[in-house]
Amino acid sequence: MGHNLIQAGKAKRGRGMHTSGETDMQGKAKRGRGWAIALSVLAAAAVLGFGGYHLWLHRDVRVYVNGVPVDIRYRSSFGEICDEAGVVPEAGDLYSIAGNLIATGGGGPFTVSLDGVELSEAQLDAVEVEGGESFTVRDGDDAVEDSEVVERITAPRLVPAERLAAVTYVSQWGANGIDRVRVGAVSGEEILEEVVQEPRDCVLASVNPVPSDGRRLVCLTFDDGPSPYTAQVLQILEEKGACATFFVLGSNVGPWSDAIQGLEAAGCEVMSHTMNHRNHYATTSDETYRETADAFAALRDCAGVYTSVIRPPYGNWNEHCWISSRGTMSASVIWNVDSRDWELPGADAIVENCTSGIENGDIILLHDGGGDRSQDIEALPRIIDILREQGFELVTLSELMDADDRIPDEAARQYAPMPEDCAWPAQIAE
Numbered sequence: 001m002g003h004n005l006i007q008a009g010k011a012k013r014g015r016g017m018h019t020s021g022e023t024d025m026q027g028k029a030k031r032g033r034g035w036a037i038a039l040s041v042l043a044a045a046a047v048l049g050f051g052g053y054h055l056w057l058h059r060d061v062r063v064y065v066n067g068v069p070v071d072i073r074y075r076s077s078f079g080e081i082c083d084e085a086g087v088v089p090e091a092g093d094l095y096s097i098a099g100n101l102i103a104t105g106g107g108g109p110f111t112v113s114l115d116g117v118e119l120s121e122a123q124l125d126a127v128e129v130e131g132g133e134s135f136t137v138r139d140g141d142d143a144v145e146d147s148e149v150v151e152r153i154t155a156p157r158l159v160p161a162e163r164l165a166a167v168t169y170v171s172q173w174g175a176n177g178i179d180r181v182r183v184g185a186v187s188g189e190e191i192l193e194e195v196v197q198e199p200r201d202c203v204l205a206s207v208n209p210v211p212s213d214g215r216r217l218v219c220l221t222f223d224d225g226p227s228p229y230t231a232q233v234l235q236i237l238e239e240k241g242a243c244a245t246f247f248v249l250g251s252n253v254g255p256w257s258d259a260i261q262g263l264e265a266a267g268c269e270v271m272s273h274t275m276n277h278r279n280h281y282a283t284t285s286d287e288t289y290r291e292t293a294d295a296f297a298a299l300r301d302c303a304g305v306y307t308s309v310i311r312p313p314y315g316n317w318n319e320h321c322w323i324s325s326r327g328t329m330s331a332s333v334i335w336n337v338d339s340r341d342w343e344l345p346g347a348d349a350i351v352e353n354c355t356s357g358i359e360n361g362d363i364i365l366l367h368d369g370g371g372d373r374s375q376d377i378e379a380l381p382r383i384i385d386i387l388r389e390q391g392f393e394l395v396t397l398s399e400l401m402d403a404d405d406r407i408p409d410e411a412a413r414q415y416a417p418m419p420e421d422c423a424w425p426a427q428i429a430e
């Protein structure tokens with residue numbers, strides 16, 4: 001077409017040659033116009049050529065996304081193809097070990113293959129289609145958070161005695177168990193994988209001791225000492241060839257360590273009445289622990305007495321108190337018979353209270369401290385005589401416990417600490 005335009009220009013100029021009377025100036029002007037036309041023709045050709053190239057560049061080509069044909073401009077990017085095809089590649093989601101959604105799109109990335117070959121991120125960014133390409137887009141897989149397996153110690157539980165009797169003791173010490181647990185790195189969730197070892201519960205039993213061998217035994221117990229009356233009690237016991245069990249206050253041990261050693265030397269038994277005679281239904285767990293542990297330590301350190309048995313002040317001791325004791329004690333002992341000496345009812349009444357209706361294995365409550373104990377001193381020789389007349393033998397508490405076959409030998413001792421390979425429970429069994 002351009003060639004024809006140039007031909008047309010030549011023809012025009014040829015026609016001019018036949019025009020008569022043309023000046024030189026007119027001839028020059030005519031030649032200039034001819035160049036202009038030629039340039040215009042060239043420009044037009046260039047424009048048309050460029051236009052053609054432009055159209056060629058912007059032509060549509062056909063590619064395939066997951067087998068579906070998509071007609072798209074030549075050299076489109078992958079993103080443009082997805083827009084055109086309505087394809088939205090998605091990463092997988094991230095889930096916790098328990099299956100809870102942690103992060104949408106937090107899982108594996110989507111993948112794109114070109115003609116069967118998976119593209120890297122850089123390769124994907126560089127895509128410029130020329131036609132005929134076949135893309136396979138695959139959404140990312142869901143992922144589960146990282147996790148690790150750790151071992152967890154599981155504490156035993158405390159199984160309280162079904163019914164409270166005079167002597168409550170640990171019939172089975174507890175032991176820790178081991179769980180294997182999977183812990184989610186992001187969620188912190190824990191899933192039990194395996195119980196490697198079940199914890200062994202700590203079990204309490206409570207009985208009114210009864211000798212299994214037919215002996216008739218009673219146990220005299222004295223609380224709240226030592227005091228100036230303690231020596232008088234001991235003198236009477238020695239004169240009678242009898243023994244008793246003394247539940248001493250930890251706060252009294254320092255000043256009376258000699259008296260305590262004298263009791264043990266005479267065949268009596270010394271156990272703990274806790275440190276400061278508090279009501280442990282009204283103390284904190286820490287206070288209960290200190291009151292228990294400190295009294296045992298005072299007896300051991302100041303008087304050389306090893307015991308793990310307490311008589312709780314006011315008889316107040318429940319499973320919560322047991323938990324608070326943290327394995328320092330093996331038995332809690334109250335009484336079957338109350339002398340009611342604290343009412344100062346007179347020696348005759350105390351004797352009556354301590355000798356009437358006594359049953360085999362009874363534990364009798366008296367006091368050698370905490371106030372005026374002169375009535376106890378007056379009553380004690382007669383109590384011993386009458387009980388013996390009734391056929392009873394006076395024994396220490398551990399002797400009485402030992403005589404009952406239901407109580408294991410270890411639990412019947414004055415000092416029966418928790419074995420080292422055992423563990424104290426942190427909570428009470430339902």
Ligand SMILES: [Zn+2]
Nearest residue numbers: 223224313314
């Ligand atoms: Zn008391």
